[in-house]
Amino acid sequence: MAMQSACVAVAAGIVALLGTTEGPVTAAPLAPLVVNWERSFTIDSQVIQKDGRALVTGTVLNTSTCGAQRIQILIDALDAGGNFVDQRIVWLGADLTPGTHAYFEAPAAQSATSHRVSVFAFESKKRC
Numbered sequence: 001m002a003m004q005s006a007c008v009a010v011a012a013g014i015v016a017l018l019g020t021t022e023g024p025v026t027a028a029p030l031a032p033l034v035v036n037w038e039r040s041f042t043i044d045s046q047v048i049q050k051d052g053r054a055l056v057t058g059t060v061l062n063t064s065t066c067g068a069q070r071i072q073i074l075i076d077a078l079d080a081g082g083n084f085v086d087q088r089i090v091w092l093g094a095d096l097t098p099g100t101h102a103y104f105e106a107p108a109a110q111s112a113t114s115h116r117v118s119v120f121a122f123e124s125k126k127r128c
Contacts, residue, residue: 029084030074030120037119040064043073045117047108050107054108056115067125069095071102074120077109085112088118097125 038106045058054069056075062068086109094102098112 004042017040025112029076030087030089032074032118033121034119037122040066040068040122041119043117043119045115054110055105056108056117057103057105058117059101059103060092060096060119061101062089062098065098067095069123069125071096073104073119074111074118076116076118077112078116079111080113082098085109 039062042061042063043058044061045056048055048057060071060073071094073090073092075088075090077087079085088106088109090104090106092102092104096102
C-alpha cells in the first residue's frame with residue numbers, strides 16, 4: 001500500500017510540474033544546421049504539377065572545392081504572409097563532388113503559397 005501511495009504522489013507531482021496547456025503546442029521552426037551553407041551550395045527550385053500532385057523540384061549544386069555527402073535539404077512551406085505552414089527534411093540521395101549537382105523532388109504542402117529550399121545538413125568529404 002505504501003508503494004502505491006508513493007506512485008500516486010510521484011504521478012501527482014509530475015502533473016503539477018507539467019501543468020496544463022490550452023490548445024496545440026507548436027515547436028520553433030527548423031533552421032539549417034550548417035551556418036553559411038550558401039558558401040558551398042546553390043539551389044534552384046520550383047513547384048510543378050506532376051500526375052495531379054504539386055511537387056517541389058530542383059537541383060542542388062556543390063560550388064565549393066570540397067566534396068559533400070549525406071546531404072539533407074529543408075523545404076519550408078509558407079503562406080501568403082510568410083508564415084510557416086509546414087517543414088520537411090529530405091535526403092538528397094547523392095554525394096556531390098565539387099562542381100556537380102543532383103536533382104530533388106518532394107511533395108509540396110497544399111496549403112502553401114510558396115516554398116523555400118535550403119541545405120539543412122551535410123558532411124564534408126575532406127577537411128576544407
